[in-house]
Amino acid sequence: MKTMRLSFKALFGSWFNSLVTAVMLALLAWIVPQLWSWALSGATWIAQSKTGCAAGGACWAFVGAKLKLFLYGNYPAEQEWRVHLALAVVVASLAGCVLDERRKGRWLLMLMASVPVGAVLLAGGILGLVPVRTSEWGGLMLNLVLAFVAVLVSIPAGIALAFARLSKSRTISWAATVFIEFWRAVPLLAVLFMGVVMLPLFLPKGVSVDNLMRAMIVLVLFTSAYMAEVFRGALQDIPTGQTEAAAALGLRKPQVALLILLPQAMRIAVPGIVNIMVDLFKDTSLVSIVGLFDLTGVAAQSVKDPAWLGLSTEAYVFAAMLFFVWCLLMSLSGQLMERRLNSRFSGR
Amino acid sequence: MRSKWITKARISGVLLALCATGFAATSAQAQGALPAPGPTAAAIKQRGQLNCGIDTGIPGFAYQDGARKWQGLDVDYCRAIAAALLGDVEKVRFVPTTTPTRFTLLQSGDIDVLIRDSTHTFSRNASLSLQPTAVNFYAGQSFMVRKSLNVAKAAEMNGATICTLAGSSLELNIGDFARANNIKIATLTFDKSEEAAKAAEAGRCDGYSDDTGSLAAVRSTMQKVDDWMILPDNLSKEPLGPYVRSGDDRWRDIVYWVDAALKTAEEYEITRDNIESFRTSTKPAIRRFLGLDAGLAKMIGLDDEWVVRVIKAVGNYGELYDMHFGAKGLQLPRGQNNLYSHGGLHYPLPFR
Known part of the structure; x- marks a missing residue:
């Protein structure tokens, strides 16, 4: 009842608010039915090609026909279980980290181990797994792989850089500052271009670094710089009294950093980390410009099939929905983590 | 940096080629074996796989079908080369x-051949150190405009706005054309053809400009196809075809003659389905072409069966065109892409 009254007041409290509300409602009344009839009531769900789709409505049958391309790129169909398994390992260890407080260390170790485990699973070539070239990885899977590795590597790297920047040693602090400011000052796309297009020209003949690896390295360097600044902000937020008190108790510098500063900084940094994660996840779509087939890359490509020409709206709407769902999941788990950390620190 | 690299590559290419020819001469004399196939072909054979650069997606030339298999004219050219070698x-x-x-991927050796609807031009040949081989598709830049614009040819488009793609020669050609005809044509550029088409559909511009093959594909995606027409003008010549790195002539020859074989097969009316019936042919030209009378193939380091394998694998040029652009594909008339004997520009070469 109270919410009702409050929202009524917020929406119709003054003549100006009433006017804005009325205009917005009129806009919604105008847009929603059209959207509804395009996306749902007038849409075609089952068809063999574009000719089977009704005009005026969305042709979701196209998304159905191209679903594997959207999710896995050109990853061989009979090997898709490896993608699922890798995802399960990552999700399980992430969930463990957030939900199972007591064995957190073990879960964190598993999360770190999931990078090599996932790499072996996806790339194969050993343990009897059929090798799958990284050029065949694609779709949503590629965005997830890129974002996951970049975040996981950049968090420790960012912490190290933040401590380095705050270091009393001029040389270390200066070096860290130069690194951070350099990577924050150059555009990601330009660096991706350099890495993927220019690098092969400078490498000796026959030496080639995997294309995906190049993009991944660029993303890691980039994200580390941003992470470093988030952690620096968090570290500076902790009152100096903490460090002094810890020193007075006889803790040595590394102990102060690891036991006193870092746990508190982590808590402060969580919103910033989630922000970077969401941002990075969407930035991974830039790799499509350098010839990797991420979700936006396959979306662009899927509409070139003569059987389904001209359905770019459907392709991009679907890609946007996938991005939305994953970003939402990320911010929700970020909020969950924040609540848990907060209750541990101040919930008495 | 780049020019230094190129010189280095050129020198090593020449050296390799010299070694290869020397080796070829001696071994061929000694054992009557095939001449060495050149460094690129040798590398492909050793790898057991052809690395073929194609477009990321363009109707007719290269696209992935429902089963995620690559299809298209350029794609089938890759397959034909693999079948031959x-x-x-x-x-x-x-x-x-x-x-x-x-082009960088080709220069750096990531791919062996680039078959990506790329126009053969002077500067690409000269300054990129890449060699155009045969033309597998004759395109030309043209306009698709709204019929309500009421123009019959491009020179009447004074004041019009045209949507086109960024990062290619399309915009330059429109500018050249407008200056030459003393008219003003504004351009709006986009990264993707579907974005440009949507913009045209939404009325942000009066038309869309691209190569003829792509233009037909884009027109078929418009909501009201009949509102749009393709103007008869050709703003530019766009001979599209495979590129190889300069410095390995033997490899270039293989790509060049695979293309020639596809067209010659069409001229002799040899198709995927009827090729077996030609094994008993008595015509000397056909016997030479199909390798029934041994001899020719050896000269480029292939075996006598290569033409048969190519045609069996992908069909002749006419079959490829029909499949990807013609009746079974985008419904684009053959026009310049017919054989010379039918008023087109493709001229099959003599196998002798």
Whole structure:
């Protein structure tokens, strides 16, 4: 009842608010039915090609026909279980980290181990797994792989850089500052271009670094710089009294950093980390410009099939929905983590 | 940096070629074996796979079908080369390349051949150290305009706004054309053809400009196809075809003659289905072409069966066109892409 009254007041409290509300409602009344009839009531769900789709409505049958391309790129169909398994390992260890407080260390170790485990699973070539070239990885899977590795590597790297920047040693602090400011000052796309297009020209003949690896390295360097600044902000937020008190108790510098500063900084940094994660996840779509087939890359490509020409709206709407769902999941788990950390620190 | 690299590559290419020819001469004399196939072909044979650079997606030339298999004219050219050299159409790794990365990937050796609807031009040949081989599709830049614009030819478009693609020669050609005809044409550029088409549909511009093949595909995607027409003008010549690195002539020859074989097969009316019936042919030209009378293939380091394998794998040029652009594909009339004997520009070469 109270919410009702409050929202009524917020929406119709003054003549100006009433006017804005009325205009917005009129806009919604105008847009929603059209959207509804395009996306749902007038849409075609089952068809063999574009000719089977009704005009005026969305042709979701196209998304159905191209679903594997959207999710896995050109990853061989009979090997898709490896993608699922890798995802399960990552999700399980992430969930463990957030939900199972007591064995957190073990879960964190598993999360770190999931990078090599996932790499072996996806790339194969050993343990009897059929090798799958990284050029065949694609779709949503590629965005997830890129974002996951970049975040996981950049968090420790960012912490190290933040401590380095705050270091009393001029040389270390200066070096860290130069690194951070350099990577924050150059555009990601330009660096991706350099890495993927220019690098092969400078490498000796026959030496080639995997294309995906190049993009991944660029993303890691980039994200580390941003992470470093988030952690620096968090570290500076902790009152100096903490460090002094810890020193007075006889803790040595590394102990102060690891036991006193870092746990508190982590808590402060969580919103910033989630922000970077969401941002990075969407930035991974830039790799499509350098010839990797991420979700936006396959979306662009899927509409070139003569059987389904001209359905770019459907392709991009679907890609946007996938991005939305994953970003939402990320911010929700970020909020969950924040609540848990907060209750541990101040919930008495 | 780049020029230094190129010189280095050129020198090593020349050295390799010299070694190869020397080796070829001696071994051929000694054992009557095939001459060495050149460094690129040798590398492909050793790898057991052709690395073929294609477009990331363009109707007719290269696209993935429902089963995620690559299809298209350029794609089938890759398969044809693999069939000729390796004896297996499946031994191709398709490397989709974007407009800005395509030539670098070829220069750096990431791909062996680039078959990506790329125009053969003077500067690409000269300054990029790449060699155009045969033309597998004759395109030309043209306009698709709204019928309500009421123009019959491009020179009447004074004051019009045209949507087109960024990062290619399309915009330059429109500017050249407008200056030459003393009219003003504004351009709006986009990264993707579907964005440009949507913009045209939404009325942000009066038309869309691209190569003829792509133009037909874009027109078929418009909501009201009949509101749009393709103007008869050709703003530019766009001979599209495979590129190889300069410095390995033997490899260039193989790509060049695979193209010639596809067209010659059409001229002799040899198709995928009827090729077996030609094994008993008595015509000397056909016997030479199909390798029934041994001899020719050896000269470029292939075996006598190569033409038969190519045609069996992908069909002749006419079959490919029908499949990807013609009746079974985008419904684009053959026009310049017919054989010379039918008023087109494709001129099959003599196998002798």
